[in-house]
Amino acid sequence: MLPLFFEQAANGLQFGLMLFLIAAGLTLVFGIMDTINLAHGSLYMVGAYLGAHAAATTGSFLLGLFTATLGVAAIGALLELFVFRRLYARDHLDQVLVTFGLILIANESVRWLWGDRPLPLDAPSAFAGPVEFHGFSYPAYRLLLIFVGLTLAALLFALLKFTRFGMWVRAGAANRPMTEAMGVAVPRLFFVLFVVGAALSAFAGYLLAPLSAVQPGMGENILILAFVVIVIGGIGSIRGALVASLLVGVVDTLGRALLPELLRTLTNAQLASHLGPTLASMSIYLLMAAVLYFRPQGLLPTRL
Amino acid sequence: MKRLPHLLLPVALGLFATTVPWWLAWLEQDYYLGLATRIVIYALAATSLNLLIGFSGMVGFGHAAFFGGAAYLSAYLTQYGWYSAWVAWPLSLAFTGVLATIIGLFSLRTRGVHFIMITLAFAQMIHYAIVAWPAAGGDDGLPLVQRSSLPPLDLADDRQLYWLALALTGAVLLALSYLARTPLGHAWIGIRENERRMAALGFPVLPMKLACFVVSSLIAGLAGILLVQQTGMASPTHLSWTTSGQLLVMALIGGAQRITGGVKGALILLLAEEWLAHLSAYPHFWIGLLLLALAFRGELARTILGEKGR
């Protein structure tokens, strides 16, 4: 039981960190621009597709990563310039309408370009096997993701903390009217934020691809998880997003792995086999409900 | 006399809708009766969102939970021989109401973008919970053993099912347009216009919003029950977030704050889908473009017609 627990906890950490990369840009877009972007998951999906395609044609995992990140950054830039820029001032209904439309377009486009079947992507060969560690063994690729995730998260925090740009972002997320008072910098700020958010999301999408399936619609599940993260963490709060991502990653992974087992020891086998999968798949939403009940503004709401 | 033109269009449309089965029979296109029934049912489901958005200003993105939840339960009940609509349907609706109350109690603590995300997340929870429940058939969905018995109607007859759906949808539309003129309707509209002021005027805003949320969910649930009758199957799609999105989009493109918005939206979207599916292997690509065009129609008109287009 114990090795299993540790392995699952590490998986949770790894998933949580990737989730953070996806949610980080999104929570800032919500917080600063008060804009709902349902198509954020599509950027994640397109990243995975572009990267997997590039990796397959060039044979280089790293080239795939660059293609995914830069390609989606470019797509994000175009989207910001031509679509989102006109959307910030609209009401939430229009934002839902447009970004829902974008999801449909994205899903159909990848279906058209790559077909219905999942696109394969293998972890780079150097990280294909497990690493042994004091009798535990853990997949090297997942370990790599943990490392990369931690590094990027640290980088992001440093950016937000020490650069002028980061200062603007933090001020804007904590106090929206303040963004308006910043004047000329606003369009540029929104643009950079959106593009960085898109690139991070694609980056995560590509890195997660060897562990999941690259297929149409893959963005939506992750989008909803990112929403849960944002709600739990507090809209616009980057620290909240980190805490919530890890929480969601761990609860989700552990819930799926351990809850059915746990139930089996507590109740009879038949009830457990009925209840286990249901409860496990509900666990993060129950977590969200609990957080909402006690702290409607999220765990670490932004406040000046 | 002044009210006459005002009534003319709805009455004419109602008459046309009622006679659709005969028109189709005359054209020998009975296949399209299924589509017509679906349009009517989705119109009802989308109308539930027009109630929610139009009356109290809440953008619910999780109505698939109620639509699909009621659909699943009503299908499930037939597996145990509960064929009577008089029993199975109210039971399914009661379940939907309880579900909506619980979800509402949590999500109504928030508003705006928060509310959109939270209703979506809860609907996703219901989706996973039901699909993971072994008795619900997993990804395959849950077949309806047979259509409900609702004497004196015979729902096994496709036409009667169509007329029932039409009558219920019509009744809901009429009820809503009446509701808009009652004290309850006015109070909900007040909440939409200025929630803070309503609270300051002594209206218990939260329970009133919850009431609106639950009523809206019940309408969505009713539509779900009807849909299962038509398709013979409760499927995970009915619970999925795309259904929530589709219903919301219908409600929006027809005019979110109009009572008839959902009807218009369901017509536009489902007809477009049907038509595009004949033309292209990727119909939703075009639907997506259509949504963008609708949202930016002001800008588009200005670009095409030049500045004078303002």
Added chain:
Amino acid sequence: MTSPLLACRGLCYRYGALQAIADLDFDLMAGEMHALIGPNGAGKTTFVNLLSGELPPDAGKILLDGKDITRAPMHERVAAGIVRSYQIPQLFPRLSALENVALALPARRRHRYVFWRKASTDLASLEEAEAWLDRVGLAEQVGLPAAMLSHGERRRLELAMTLASGARLLLLDEPLAGLSAEESAQMANLIAALKEARTVLFIEHDLDHVFRLAHRITVLVEGRCLASGDPDSIRAHREVRRAYLGEWA
């Protein structure tokens, strides 16, 4: 001595690090016209928010008729007879002036769940709403959406809604703000006409109006009560003169 209609003891409220209301004691007698004055940012609006239930106090007690209403939700306070107005008018922009006032009537509050009868069948309410609009001089604007009204008209509509609520205790947050001299005088007359009929706590900066209208005045500075008493004693109060009146004299 009679007991106060409304009493606060040790009321505190803070926004983050800022102590907006600090250990405030306050009494309001039935039937009195009580002015709350103080520099901008003194916490006057926050105090009204605490009394009306829009904000929950961090500490302290609010008593109405001796009953503890500190934690009572807003709608219960309205039912008990406390209604507030806003410094920035809070109207229903797309509804007509008449409907704005009608929504404020106690009948609408009572019938809030009525869905089987049209609101327009309640002729008495509509007449009542019209009478209130007439009273504040908006008889002409009955059918106009609130968004189309001028600033002065919005203020008067705001007052009409507060009056129509039937509350015995009115909390008026700067009812004269942003009005021209002429409009201010009209509004002051409308408020003066409430004497005896209702208990009023109003916030106002113009001391001429304050001294003319109020039976009693409380001076709030940095969330604390600097002085409280009848107009003459406030005029004579040394600290008030120095700390507050001096600014304007």
